[in-house]
Structure formats: C-alpha cells, structure tokens
Amino acid sequence: MEQEAQRTVLQFYADAGVETVEGEMPGGIWNWQVSAPAPRPEPKPSAPSRQPAALAQARPEASIDEAIAAAEAAAASADTLDALITAITAFEGCPLRSGATQPVIFDGVLGADVLVVGEAPGREEDRLGKPFVGKSGQLLDRMLASIGLARAPNSDQAPVCITNAAYWRPPGNRNPTKAELATCMPFAKRFVALSQPKLVLLAGKVPTEAFFPDVSSIIRARGQFRSLECGADGATVPALPLFHPAFLLRQPAQKRWAWRDLLAAKAKLKEQTA
Ligand code: URA
Numbered sequence: 001m002e003q004e005a006q007r008t009v010l011q012f013y014a015d016a017g018v019e020t021v022e023g024e025m026p027g028g029i030w031n032w033q034v035s036a037p038a039p040r041p042e043p044k045p046s047a048p049s050r051q052p053a054a055l056a057q058a059r060p061e062a063s064i065d066e067a068i069a070a071a072e073a074a075a076a077s078a079d080t081l082d083a084l085i086t087a088i089t090a091f092e093g094c095p096l097r098s099g100a101t102q103p104v105i106f107d108g109v110l111g112a113d114v115l116v117v118g119e120a121p122g123r124e125e126d127r128l129g130k131p132f133v134g135k136s137g138q139l140l141d142r143m144l145a146s147i148g149l150a151r152a153p154n155s156d157q158a159p160v161c162i163t164n165a166a167y168w169r170p171p172g173n174r175n176p177t178k179a180e181l182a183t184c185m186p187f188a189k190r191f192v193a194l195s196q197p198k199l200v201l202l203a204g205k206v207p208t209e210a211f212f213p214d215v216s217s218i219i220r221a222r223g224q225f226r227s228l229e230c231g232a233d234g235a236t237v238p239a240l241p242l243f244h245p246a247f248l249l250r251q252p253a254q255k256r257w258a259w260r261d262l263l264a265a266k267a268k269l270k271e272q273t274a
Helices: 003-016 027-031 064-076 081-090 123-128 135-146 178-195 205-211 245-250 252-273
Strands: 018-020 106-108 114-118 158-164 199-203 226-229 236-242
Touching: 064 081, 064 178, 081 178, 114 135, 114 178, 114 205, 135 245, 135 252, 158 178, 178 205, 199 205, 199 252, 236 252, 245 252
Parallel strands: 114 158, 114 199, 199 236
Antiparallel strands: 106 158, 226 236
C-alpha cells in the first residue's frame, strides 16, 4: 500500500480502538486485535425523515405504482450489468431524477466479489457521477482498505464494486423516501443478481431497510449477517449491514463496532471464497 494510504488506514484502526497490529498489512488482518468494545449503545429514536413537500410535483406523468412496474420490467429485461446500467440511465420513473444532475450508478470493479450498497448520492456524487466521493466516501475507502479491499485494486487489495439503493440525489441530501426507493430497488436487486457477489455490505439504514423491510434499527441490525436473495433460482448471498460512514464521521466512538463488522466481513469473504 502507498504510504499515504497506510497512514489513513492506521488512523482508522486508531479510531476503531485497534491496539496491536501483527503481521503485514493487510494480509495480517487475522492477527489484529481490538480492545474490548464499549457496551452496545441503546437504539435512539431516529429523526423522522423529511418527506418531499409534494412528491406529485416531482413525479413524472406515471404514478409510483406504474413507475415501479416499469422499473421491474426494465430491470428484468437487462441480461448484463452493462445493459442494466443503460436501463437505469434511461429510466424516467424515479421522482428524484428531475432534481438531479445525473444518475450515480457504480464505482469500482463490476462483478467484484464484494458489493457495497450505500444510500443515495450526495452533492459531490451528483456532480461527479460516482458514489461515495465526498467525506464519507473517503472514510469508506479507509474502512475497505483496512480489510484489504479497494475500488481501484492493486496487488495488495482486492476489488470492490460500490453502488447505491437510490441512483439520483435527493434534494438537500435528505434520505430517499420509500416511494423514491421503491422505483430504484428493482434495479438495485437486479444489480446484485447480475453482479453475483460473494458478499454484500449494506452501508447504513437506508439500503438495509430497502433490502430487508423487517429491519427497523440499524443499531440492532449491524453486524448480523442476513441472506439476500440474488436470483430467480432462489440463490442467496450473505449481506452484512454496517454503520454508514457518514454516521461514523458524526459518532467516531462507534468506529469500534464498524471495525468488528469489517473483521466479520473479511472472515465471511474468506469462507465464501475458500
Ligand atoms: N452516501 C451514500 O450512501 N452514497 C453515496 O454515494 C454517497 C454518500
């Protein structure tokens, strides 16, 4: 790893409470030790997500139900990731589309063993057309590097692909609404199915709830593997909810949980690729 990259990864370890590092980075990951974590925090009631003032205004002519049906048909007819990307880019049914500069679909290596799914693009992502390029993206990169993963892989790091549950930026960086997400999820599910990853990392509450509607608390869900259906044949892939890097930037003490979850992800990936 480059010196600068090593320094930022070490900073992540320090913040996460890692006390000793043995072996080489990142291959010696199995020997890295973490101090005893603080007790699991009690879930706090989350602030109500701000709804768009008038969803109907942002909505193209089709109703949400029609838009979801159109998304399902377009996603199902895409047989390759390239075709899916073309279908997402052409899709007009998501109410977020009219307020965004461009769709933000993926970064990294298509078809990588690890697929990270985030929430929705923010301002920088909307401008550049790539997910996780702002501050939380920099932290995500450090988190991934800490377990030997990178969106631009090299000889020390294995590739990841990074995508989002919603492809267009919600105004003011609010969370996407359920209706907005519902128009993107057929594509997100197809993205998983066509990528055939060995492991899916769900960054934050939004993608976790979008894939697993029974989840109501990321604090309870994080660190617990779930089975994500990824094809018509009933195939599944392990999916691990994680704290979103933006949350970790606001609550650095929670990085120790993220570190534990990353170690669990690394172990699961090893198991899946053995
Ligand atoms: N947060 C996300 O969840 N996705 C992005 O693309 C950027 C920030």
